[in-house]
Amino acid sequence: MAAHVRVSGMPVRAGVISALALATAAGTMMIPGGTAEAQAASASAKALRIAASKKGAPYQYGATGPYRFDCSGLTLYSFKRAGKKLPRTAASQYNRTRHVPASSRARGDLVFFYSRGGIYHVGIYAGSGRIWHAPKTGDVVRLQKIWTRSVLYGRVR
Numbered sequence: 604m605a606a607h608v609r610v611s612g613m614p615v616r617a618g619v620i621s622a623l624a625l626a627t628a629a630g631t632m633m634i635p636g637g638t639a640e641a642q643a644a645s646a647s648a649k650a651l652r653i654a655a656s657k658k659g660a661p662y663q664y665g666a667t668g669p670y671r672f673d674c675s676g677l678t679l680y681s682f683k684r685a686g687k688k689l690p691r692t693a694a695s696q697y698n699r700t701r702h703v704p705a706s707s708r709a710r711g712d713l714v715f716f717y718s719r720g721g722i723y724h725v726g727i728y729a730g731s732g733r734i735w736h737a738p739k740t741g742d743v744v745r746l747q748k749i750w751t752r753s754v755l756y757g758r759v760r
Contacts, residue, residue, distance in 0.1 A: 647711025647759060649685035654678070654727045654735040660744045662737045667691075672737040672744060674725050678713060681727060687759050693725040700757025708756045715755045728756070 654677055663671035668680035675693045682689050689696050697715045708714075714734050716724035726736030729746060737744045 644709075644711070646682065646685040646687045647709070650678075650681040650687070650759070651711045651727050651729060651735065653681040653684050654744070655729070655746070657681075657744045658735075658746070660737070662740055662742050662744070664740065674737050677735070677737045677744060678725050678727060682759055689759065694722040696725055697722050697755065697757055699759075701760055703756045703758050705754075705756060709758070711759075713757045713759065714749065715757060716751065717753055717755060722755075 657668070657672065657677065657680075660668075661671050662673060664673050665676070666672050667676035672680065675689075675691060675696055678693075678696060679689045679691060690699055693715060696713060700713055703709075703712060708728055710728055710730045712728045714726045714728050714736075715722045716726075724736070726734030726747075729735055732749050733746055734749060735744065735746055738747070
C-alpha cells in the first residue's frame with residue numbers, strides 16, 4: 604500500500620512520485636554526505652578569500668596573524684576564521700587533510716610542497732595553477748604561480 608504525502612499542499616501517493624521528486628518539490632535535497640561536503644567547500648572558499656585579503660602582510664617565521672604570517676600560519680588563520688581547525692605546521696596540516704590528486708584539486712584546497720626531507724611549505728590553491736601563500740623572510744603574502752611539480756593537495760574537512 605502506497606503512503607500518501609502532501610507536496611505543495613496537494614495529497615500525492617508516494618508510490619507514484621519518486622523520492623527525488625519529493626525531495627526537490629519539498630525544497631531540500633538529501634544526498635548522503637552532501638551537507639558536509641558543501642560546508643567544507645564553503646569553508647574553503649571563505650578561507651581562500653581571507654588569505655587573499657591578507658595580500659601584502661609581511662612574512663614572519665612562527666607568526667599566525669592577523670598582521671604577519673609564516674606559510675602555515677596563513678593557512679591556519681584563514682581556515683580558523685572560516686570555521687575549521689588546522690594544526691600549526693605544514694606537515695601536520697597535510698596529515699589532517701583529505702588527500703586529493705592534482706586532477707581533482709579545487710580552489711581552497713591546500714597545496715603542500717615537499718622534498719626528500721618532507722613537507723616544507725603550504726599555500727591555498729587559488730585556481731589556474733596559483734596559490735596564496737606567505738613565501739619567506741623579507742617577502743609578503745601574495746598570489747604566485749606554483750613553481751614545481753613536487754606538490755601534494757589536501758582538502759580541509
